[in-house]
Amino acid sequence: MATIRDVARRAGVSVATVSRVVNHSAHRVSPQTRRRVLDAVEALGYQVNVIAQSLKKRASRTVALIVPDISNPFFPAIARGIEDVASQHGYAVLLCNTYEDLARERAYLELLRKRWVDGVIFATAGSNTAHLRALRREGRPVVLVARDVDGAPIDAVLVDNFHGAYQATAHLLRLGHRRIAHIAGPASVRVAQERRRGYERALADAGLPASSALVREGDFTADGGRRAVEAWLQRRVSLTAIVAANDLMAIGAMEALRAAGRGIPDDVAVVGFDDITFASLVQPALTTVAQPKYRMGQLAMQRLLELMAGASPAGRRIVLEPQLVIRESCGARRAVAVGAAPLDAAHAPGGNGEEGRR
Amino acid sequence: MATIRDVARRAGVSVATVSRVVNHSAHRVSPQTRRRVLDAVEALGYQVNVIAQSLKKRASRTVALIVPDISNPFFPAIARGIEDVASQHGYAVLLCNTYEDLARERAYLELLRKRWVDGVIFATAGSNTAHLRALRREGRPVVLVARDVDGAPIDAVLVDNFHGAYQATAHLLRLGHRRIAHIAGPASVRVAQERRRGYERALADAGLPASSALVREGDFTADGGRRAVEAWLQRRVSLTAIVAANDLMAIGAMEALRAAGRGIPDDVAVVGFDDITFASLVQPALTTVAQPKYRMGQLAMQRLLELMAGASPAGRRIVLEPQLVIRESCGARRAVAVGAAPLDAAHAPGGNGEEGRR
């Protein structure tokens, strides 16, 4: 491949001049020389070597996205949002899966340091804020997305989890439910706590007592949702509705209910959280609190760009409003669901650019 | 951050010596000096600068994964397989979404060239083999995964799509179906053609005539599956089973059937292709031809490692056997499905490391 030297030679100028024209430097160069350089660039098919550039500039124009597991259906949409704005600004994004494993996480951070990654976006639970603090201490730009963390003032883009869960619960209350259960996420993760608080508060505001029998902790997997419902069934806990802390658990719960012969939403109504792609495809279509995942990815990357450009990391939290999308599993659309084709419901929000395609 | 120079100074040796010990070079260095160097490394927290290393070695230890859209549920598992073996070998993976857009694809390839990416894995449809050929011409290692391409002898890891579709169709035939329809993928993509051929061949082997009224072309989205079914319904085409070229279309088809009041599998049996995570979670659970996605990712990355190590690109195709996983939507488990809890069916294959978690 042609180097800047080859171009300089062919154009009969110095490498400095070539560098100046290809970089639109402030240092002026005459139109004629510029022309000559451009011609040489064209003729040789010259492409700047980003590696050399990085070495000189001490910045790699690369960011890392750290997720627990990209095959979790919640993350790809975020990844897309990030990748889209990153590529618009000439940044490449490195994909890192940690599987919630501390060792892997540490190994990655070391790698990122070695590679002079310019910034990192964390979309991970990690109650272990040690790394984050270390990154911050080194002055490396960091932003959290979708997952907040205690005790470290780090920029983050989030959804109002409390309010989302509150809305979901309030909706069920409006529909007349009084025995509403909650499948919570792991108590160690902040967003799970907040969703739980939202649920509890809605109940309290309706004058209903909190009952610990009505909440079980899951692990954000379908299987966790299944187990929660089985436990309730076994103990003959009476309930007419469930708000799950994420869609996967809601879907698992629906399975267990169905297996036990309970109708959804007639015997028990279910609402989830996240609005993953398949929420609209399960049967009955899942009512859920939608997170603007793609948008969150975009915002996170935008904030990271600001930080990389030198903005001081203020520990600023950008919090978006989640949106309750009502489908069939909560019973509000029961009439529609049996009367007409559920097609429109299945198409749901639409236009948010989050639909998978292949 | 400490550089190799700092380490050399502190250990009282030359930078060459430091480089030799940290790289386990063949050039021997005495145990005492090694000790001194290692101590200095430790004391200074020295980490090699991969950028400088890349510049010198003319290799970035980075590979790119090019997918149409990471939020398509089919790709994340592949990405995981790739990322896992890449990180084991000290490679980082760059994530690139093309959205099937030629311009974006080209822009990416240019970027990758500028960044001296060592190899690229394509998981994309692209009937446009121009880029691929260009990459090959430049001698850059390339491997295709899950998507084959005509007219370019490029290494690929695939599933036997013909056989998969054949098996799916044969299974329906065995269950007594005679009017089996097919929702094909876009005719421009090779795997779609092969699946269609598998379907047609199974019919032919059973002595059934091919009927063009029974096949419609979709676009691999749920909506495409929905539209195909609606068209058949509208024309009053009689059919008792559908084999879809992927799960998303199968799920869309199920929705449309349900909306029209047809029972699955009682009125119409459905089988899909891919076995995305949600195939086991829809209701009824989808019978499908499973692709070992994670494994395919691993194999693709392994092959890429070989190529990057200098193996000559033989255009070798690694083809895996897909596996028909029988759940409820085909009717083979009808007895089970109504008699007992479908829990076991929903858990399905398991242990393949492809389940999402959060």
Place this chain on the structure above:
DNA sequence: AAACCTATGGTAAACGTTTTCCAACCAGCC
């Protein structure tokens, strides 16, 4: 004792950029 290995360490030239100086030139001005 000369010649020759071998083991160990250092020197310095790359790798391909960017950027800080500095030089040359040309106007315009007193």
Place this chain on the structure above:
DNA sequence: GGCTGGTTGGAAAACGTTTACCATAGGTTT
């Protein structure tokens, strides 16, 4: 005609490595 000052362009020093080549010092061989 000497000065000032603005425009263009080049030389060269980094950035942090790796590695080919050379140097030294012992030891071994003849």
